[in-house]
Amino acid sequence: MPTISRTPNLELIRRSPFFAAAGEAAMARLLRPSFTQQLPRTTILFDQNELPDFVHLLLAGSIGLKAEAEAGGETVVEIFGPGELLLVPAVLLGLPYLASGVALTDVRVLMIPAETFREGVAQDPALARATIELLSRHWRLMVDQVVDLKLRPAERRVARFLARRVPEEAGAGTAELPEPRAALAARRGGTPATLSRALAALEQQGLIRLSARRADVVDRARLA
Amino acid sequence: MPTISRTPNLELIRRSPFFAAAGEAAMARLLRPSFTQQLPRTTILFDQNELPDFVHLLLAGSIGLKAEAEAGGETVVEIFGPGELLLVPAVLLGLPYLASGVALTDVRVLMIPAETFREGVAQDPALARATIELLSRHWRLMVDQVVDLKLRPAERRVARFLARRVPEEAGAGTAELPEPRAALAARRGGTPATLSRALAALEQQGLIRLSARRADVVDRARLA
DNA sequence: CAGCGGTCTTGATATATATCAAGCAACAAT
DNA sequence: ATTGTTGCTTGATATATATCAAGACCGCTG
Numbered sequence: 001m002p003t004i005s006r007t008p009n010l011e012l013i014r015r016s017p018f019f020a021a022a023g024e025a026a027m028a029r030l031l032r033p034s035f036t037q038q039l040p041r042t043t044i045l046f047d048q049n050e051l052p053d054f055v056h057l058l059l060a061g062s063i064g065l066k067a068e069a070e071a072g073g074e075t076v077v078e079i080f081g082p083g084e085l086l087l088v089p090a091v092l093l094g095l096p097y098l099a100s101g102v103a104l105t106d107v108r109v110l111m112i113p114a115e116t117f118r119e120g121v122a123q124d125p126a127l128a129r130a131t132i133e134l135l136s137r138h139w140r141l142m143v144d145q146v147v148d149l150k151l152r153p154a155e156r157r158v159a160r161f162l163a164r165r166v167p168e169e170a171g172a173g174t175a176e177l178p179e180p181r182a183a184l185a186a187r188r189g190g191t192p193a194t195l196s197r198a199l200a201a202l203e204q205q206g207l208i209r210l211s212a213r214r215a216d217v218v219d220r221a222r223l224a
Numbered sequence: 225m226p227t228i229s230r231t232p233n234l235e236l237i238r239r240s241p242f243f244a245a246a247g248e249a250a251m252a253r254l255l256r257p258s259f260t261q262q263l264p265r266t267t268i269l270f271d272q273n274e275l276p277d278f279v280h281l282l283l284a285g286s287i288g289l290k291a292e293a294e295a296g297g298e299t300v301v302e303i304f305g306p307g308e309l310l311l312v313p314a315v316l317l318g319l320p321y322l323a324s325g326v327a328l329t330d331v332r333v334l335m336i337p338a339e340t341f342r343e344g345v346a347q348d349p350a351l352a353r354a355t356i357e358l359l360s361r362h363w364r365l366m367v368d369q370v371v372d373l374k375l376r377p378a379e380r381r382v383a384r385f386l387a388r389r390v391p392e393e394a395g396a397g398t399a400e401l402p403e404p405r406a407a408l409a410a411r412r413g414g415t416p417a418t419l420s421r422a423l424a425a426l427e428q429q430g431l432i433r434l435s436a437r438r439a440d441v442v443d444r445a446r447l448a
Numbered sequence: 449c450a451g452c453g454g455t456c457t458t459g460a461t462a463t464a465t466a467t468c469a470a471g472c473a474a475c476a477a478t
Numbered sequence: 479a480t481t482g483t484t485g486c487t488t489g490a491t492a493t494a495t496a497t498c499a500a501g502a503c504c505g506c507t508g
Contacts (some may be wrong), residue, residue, distance in 0.1 A: 007307065067367070089360035098367045102395040110472050121356065127241055127353040136313035137360035141407050142366035143291070143322045146301050151293040154495070161417050181456060189374055194495060212456095212504065256489050405486060418465060421459070436474070436486095 009036065011060050013110060016083035017137070019057075022130035030120050030127070034112045038043055045101035047108065052058045052091045054111040058084050061107030065099035076186035078141070079104065079179065083135060091117055092131070104179040132209045141160065149189045155187045158198040163223035233260065236283050237334060240307035241361070245280075246354035254344055254351075258336045269325035269333065276315045278335045282308050285331030288407045289323035302365070303328065305402065308317045309358060315341055316355070323343035328403040373413045382422040387430060387447035399432075399439045440447055 013019055019027045019149035036059065039045070045056055048067060056063070065077040065087075077099050080086055090097045093113045096158055120127045148157050161184075166173035177184065199215070202208045206224060209216040217223060237243055245249045260283065263269070269280055272291060280287075289301040289311075292442055303324050304310055314321045315338045344351045372381050385408075390397035401408065409419035423439070426432045431447060433440040441447060 032405040052254070065367075067375070069371060071376070071380075073375040075371065077367055077374075089363050092356055092363075093360050095364075097406065098364055098371075102493060122349075122353065124347065125346075126358065128349065129346065132316055132352065132355055132359065135356065135363060136317050138315075139359060139363045139366060140319075140322055142363060142370065143289075143301050144372060145372070146366065147293060147299065147322075149292045149370070150299040150301075151291075151297040152295070156295075164230045186374070192373050193455065193458080193497080197495090199459080414485065415466060417467080417488080421465090423489085 004009060009059055009107035009108070009110075011058065012082070016057060016082075016085070016129050018085045018134050019132050022124075022126045026120065026124050026126040026130070028110050029124065030116060031110075031115050034110055036108060036110050036153070037109050039106065040104050041103050041107075043103040043104050043107070045103065045107075046087065046097055048098065048100040049096045051096055052087065052114045054114055055088060055091050055117045056085070056086055056101065057110040057112065058082055059108040059110060061105040062179050063107060063109075064179070064187070066104050076183050079183065085193050086136060088117075088131060088138075093119065104183050125150060130159060141208070145214045154177050154188070154190050154194050155198040155201055156188075158195060159207070159223040161188060161218050162202070162217060165215075165219050166220050170220055173217050173220055175217060177213050177215060182223075227310040231285055233283055233332070233334075236306070237281065240281060240309070242307075242309045242354050242358050245357050246348075247352045248348040250354070253348065254336050254340060255334075257340050258334055260332060260334050263327055263330065264333050265329050265331075267327040267331070269327065269331075270311065270321055272321045272322065272324040275309065275318070275320055276338045277420065278338055279284070279312060279315050279341045280310050280325065281336065282306055282336055283309070283332040284396060286403050287331060287333075288326050288328045288403070288411070290326050290371060291323035298410075300407050302369075303407065303411050311318050312341075312355060312358060312362075316345065328407050355409050362405040376402040378412070378414050378418050381414075381420040383426060383431070386441060387444050389439075390441050392442050392444060394444055397441050397443060397444055401437050401439060 006060055013031070014024075014027065021056075041061075045063065046054075048051060060082050063080045063084075063086065066074055067073045067077050086101060087097055089095075106114075120132050122128075148160065154161070162175045165175035165177070181192045181195055185192045188195065190198075199208070199210055201221075204212050209218075237255070238248075238251065239263075265285075269287065270276060270278075284306050287304045287308075289304075289309065290298055291301050292298045310325060311321055311323075313319075322352075345355050372384065376384070384397045389399035389401070405416045405419055409416045412419065414422075423432070423434055427434050431442055433442075
């Protein structure tokens, strides 16, 4: 069922933030033992509490980090889009994953063996530098989320999310929303019901126009 | 008023997670242009939205990352204790701080010039490796916090916090609480009122014994 | 195209925690 | 030791959002 290919999508990989920073030689080093997979939505790429075998470079689609707590609840800690590498901290610290990686859409991923990645980072300064940049960026995204959760009401959180999802730097644009509403809501610290209400409120205010899997944004700056 | 000393506390520094990982030579490299400061509680070490001049190694006391949102609220994103290095992501990415660093108690910090740190990390593999470990660890702490905020009720959050604050691995122990209650509460995503209530509830259940600046924990495992 | 199953939306109600206010406790200054 | 200030605690009330339930919508399959 999953499609396995040894012909990686070179341009996509080259343009990912990680490999753009690491450079061609470092990229070639990691690609040699790696392979690409096409996986359907809901696939679990890695399990919370398990030890990592691979680092995954997301080439297309969305992956959610789903975490469970001991009392049985489940949430989405982060949603990664194309070009993102995950989950570097668990691989490099040799610790279990803190969350499962779940495909929120059909996804294409490059699977880099964990040991290859660890050796590469330890031996190649370009890979070390790219890893430091990636980890720094990801930490700052988490900080931003914590501030969001603690200080902003649900509607403001949703508005900011849409602003960031619009590819255009300014003015009107379109935020594609291919992920399940439940995942989008959980990432924002809420429920699907609250997400629906927030989206409806923003539409009522004339800031967006909603359809099933997208939101047309009238002016990005007014949502930020 | 602040005490500046060029005689660093070598053993404290050596035993910090970062320098324990980086080793003696790397440590010597960073220490050469650095200096130590003793600062009173409420001192602002660095400002949200400013660019970094230093990396701070906390030698004693607590520092809170305080963030403000545009609508005027303020919260505490993280509290760092002795041995922690901050704020590496802003320094290495050359970006403004996402939060201010505020002394929650009197603190002693080692100030490492940002440029020295950047050069060190770029040129010394031991420093790069230590940085990667630190960033990975800090990211996982943020993930843990997001899960806490999203899945656990306030009392559970406080209980887990106390369990982690107890230095003893198991059994009875004491959690010192020198920081202002408002900061402790904000880090946990709540208000001082809710923190008080949670602490009182845990005491009522016989899990802790409270005094002004400490909580005696009966059995750490029952709080975790 | 029709039917089915899963997801999403919406109205009503419940709830965990914030807010408000006042008193108490701790700390600093004299 | 006393006084004043700041921080903390506690009771009452308010509120943002969760929960529950039912209908609408969307996507997939035959």
